[in-house]
Amino acid sequence: MAYILLRHRDIPGISRFDVYQKNGGFDAFNQVVTGMKPEAVTDLVKTSGLRGRGGAGFPTGMKWSFMDNKNWPHYVVANADESEPGTFKDREIMEKNPFQFLEGVAISSFAVGANAAYIYLRGEFAQVASFLDARIADMEKAGFLGEKLFGTDYSLKIYTHLGAGAYICGEETALLESMEGKRGQPRLRPPFPPSFGLFGKPTVVNNVETFTNLPMIFSKGADWYKSLGTPDSAGVKLFSLSGRVNKPGNYELPFGTTFRQLIYEHGGGVINDRPVKAIMPAGASSSFIKVDDKTLDTPMDYDSVRTLGADLGSASVIVIDDTVSIEWVVSKTVEFFKHESCGKCTPCREGTYWMFHLLERMEAGEDVDANTRLLLSVAKQMQNKCLCALGEFATMAVVTGIERFPADFTASGIGGQHG
Amino acid sequence: MSLMEKYPQEVKQILAKYPPEQKRSAVLPLLYLAQRQEGYATRPAMQEIADTLEITITDVASIIGFYTLFHDEKAGKYRMQVCTDLPCALRGADQFLQELCQNLRVEVGQTTEDGLVTIEAVKCLAGCDRAPMFQLQSADGIVYHENMTVDKTLELITALRKSGKEVK
Numbered sequence: 001m002a003y004i005l006l007r008h009r010d011i012p013g014i015s016r017f018d019v020y021q022k023n024g025g026f027d028a029f030n031q032v033v034t035g036m037k038p039e040a041v042t043d044l045v046k047t048s049g050l051r052g053r054g055g056a057g058f059p060t061g062m063k064w065s066f067m068d069n070k071n072w073p074h075y076v077v078a079n080a081d082e083s084e085p086g087t088f089k090d091r092e093i094m095e096k097n098p099f100q101f102l103e104g105v106a107i108s109s110f111a112v113g114a115n116a117a118y119i120y121l122r123g124e125f126a127q128v129a130s131f132l133d134a135r136i137a138d139m140e141k142a143g144f145l146g147e148k149l150f151g152t153d154y155s156l157k158i159y160t161h162l163g164a165g166a167y168i169c170g171e172e173t174a175l176l177e178s179m180e181g182k183r184g185q186p187r188l189r190p191p192f193p194p195s196f197g198l199f200g201k202p203t204v205v206n207n208v209e210t211f212t213n214l215p216m217i218f219s220k221g222a223d224w225y226k227s228l229g230t231p232d233s234a235g236v237k238l239f240s241l242s243g244r245v246n247k248p249g250n251y252e253l254p255f256g257t258t259f260r261q262l263i264y265e266h267g268g269g270v271i272n273d274r275p276v277k278a279i280m281p282a283g284a285s286s287s288f289i290k291v292d293d294k295t296l297d298t299p300m301d302y303d304s305v306r307t308l309g310a311d312l313g314s315a316s317v318i319v320i321d322d323t324v325s326i327e328w329v330v331s332k333t334v335e336f337f338k339h340e341s342c343g344k345c346t347p348c349r350e351g352t353y354w355m356f357h358l359l360e361r362m363e364a365g366e367d368v369d370a371n372t373r374l375l376l377s378v379a380k381q382m383q384n385k386c387l388c389a390l391g392e393f394a395t396m397a398v399v400t401g402i403e404r405f406p407a408d409f410t411a412s413g414i415g416g417q418h419g
Numbered sequence: 420m421s422l423m424e425k426y427p428q429e430v431k432q433i434l435a436k437y438p439p440e441q442k443r444s445a446v447l448p449l450l451y452l453a454q455r456q457e458g459y460a461t462r463p464a465m466q467e468i469a470d471t472l473e474i475t476i477t478d479v480a481s482i483i484g485f486y487t488l489f490h491d492e493k494a495g496k497y498r499m500q501v502c503t504d505l506p507c508a509l510r511g512a513d514q515f516l517q518e519l520c521q522n523l524r525v526e527v528g529q530t531t532e533d534g535l536v537t538i539e540a541v542k543c544l545a546g547c548d549r550a551p552m553f554q555l556q557s558a559d560g561i562v563y564h565e566n567m568t569v570d571k572t573l574e575l576i577t578a579l580r581k582s583g584k585e586v587k
Contacts, residue, residue: 082545083542083543083545084543085504085505085506085542085543085547086505086506086543086547087543087545087547088545088546088547088548090545091545122545123447123451123486123488123561124488124544124545124554124561124563125545126451126560126561127560127561127562127563159436161436161444161447161448162447162448162451163447163486164447164450164451164482164486164487164488164489165486165487165488165489166485166486166487167542167543178447179444180441180443180444181443181444181445181446181447181472181474181482182443182482183481183482183485184485184486199438199441240547240548241548242506242509242510242547242548243505243506243509243510244509244510248506248510248547248548248549249548250548284504284505284543316547318505318506318509320509324509329505332504332505332508333505336504336505336542336543339542340542342485
């Protein structure tokens with residue numbers, strides 16, 4: 001099947017303006033601006049079944065329809081903060097197929113009546129931002145961005161904005177705070193961004209991959225898109241495959257592809273042919289899936305992964321083989337969240353600190369059973385009490401690791417080989 | 420020399436990205452500009468940014484403290500920031516960092532004797548499929564180096580040492 005998102009793998013040079021345009025580029029944006037009402041654009045996205053690709057899987061068209069039309073101006077913000085350990089898909093899109101992403105941002109902006117859109121990139125993507133700036137300039141020169149587009153009254157500017165190293169800024173309200181020049185700390189919600197977003201104005205925040213789907217949905221139709229994937233998870237997804245596999249990388253596959261197909265057919269199997277012990281399907285924020293033959297045949301879509309006691313999230317699939325101690329994996333994830341906790345709410349700030357401290361105690365040989373019980377208790381006390389998802393995510397690997405792999409939280413099971 | 424004197428064009432372009440009444444949004448980009456001179460934000464630069472954006476120097480300092488890519492003290496000319504997060508660690512990043520430090524005779528967080536490279540361990544850089552990997556942060560910006568080995572990294576450091584006559 002031809003690529004829908006990673007089209008650079010089919011069409012060399014598509015990151016160049018002329019090549020993108022020759023391959024149907026900007027036709028969708030033109031057709032939308034000159035021939036459709038904004039509400040019709042949103043309706044078509046609803047019909048396509050597109051769900052947000054940043055992790056939450058919220059229906060994209062529905063999010064757009066929440067925009068408060070009594071409060072103006074409206075903004076569109078692309079979340080290109082990609083910082084979840086195990087996720088590296090948005091970077092490939094922006095580096096290799098940038099115009100399709102930018103066209104998606106433009107379509108979305110028209111749909112919600114925004115005349116300015118910002119792309120918030122993590123600070124480490126400084127080179128990607130410069131690369132996008134040059135492409136935005138190409139579009140302006142060709143008259144696809146700027147004033148009175150395609151002879152209509154619609155105007156649009158797109159800007160890049162660099163973050164500066166903070167995972168929490170992937171949380172949409174923290175991202176907006178950061179864009180406003182403040183520390184990236186989440187806001188109390190509601191209100192949600194479609195009523196109170198950037199500069200207090202209605203704002204749509206979507207993930208890079210979500211935007212990149214849009215041009216093809218408008219070129220080929222909502223029904224075509226819906227025919228891909230599964231009934232609850234329409235379309236294709238980028239799976240970032242990492243960990244103990246022979247061929248880590250991004251794989252564009254329809255929702256419903258099984259873990260076995262991803263790991264063995266696409267990912268070249270496990271290093272040294274070891275058995276898969278566990279899978280984290282949503283990066284460091286994941287619950288552990290305990291793997292046996294049956295789980296490997298589970299289709300990767302939002303509903304099916306939930307039956308395994310985990311979430312598909314942003315589909316950053318980390319593969320863990322039987323040489324790795326789950327306790328060690330947990331200590332890595334907890335260290336990450338401890339570092340990235342923004343410090344605003346107490347359960348997360350203190351909880352991540354204590355979880356890390358308890359794991360250190362265990363690794364130093366202090367009473368493993370007692371400290372494991374305490375660790376589980378701290379994690380469970382954090383759950384449902386944090387201001388944003390970061391604190392909740394920090395507990396996922398801890399709780400499911402201890403419950404699903406108890407042998408790895410014993411004196412002989414902790415620490416151990418990795419990599 | 421002030422940022423405005425040194426980079427008048429850039430400052431203007433940065434401020435033009437945001438609505439005039441929201442100029443505080445320019446604090447991150449202006450801090451990047453400030454770091455272009457010394458590799459960290461000096462106190463006069465922080466004060467200038469505060470004055471330009473009509474916020475306090477404490478606000479600016481709190482931003483520097485919050486975000487990992489901003490620094491308020493001098494380090495090596497290059498910060499070599501190795502990702503040791505879970506996906507990279509599953510592909511040998513911890514061992515890579517340890518061997519690199521042994522070869523350079525530094526601990527993580529320390530700078531080589533000639534002041535060229537500070538070795539740091541950092542969180543996920545979105546290069547999980549190309550581990551071991553690191554970013555090189557300097558006054559010139561950030562460059563990724565992926566699919567690295569200790570030997571390749573030592574060669575890179577040698578090349579940086581040769582090219583950077585002004586070091587130390």
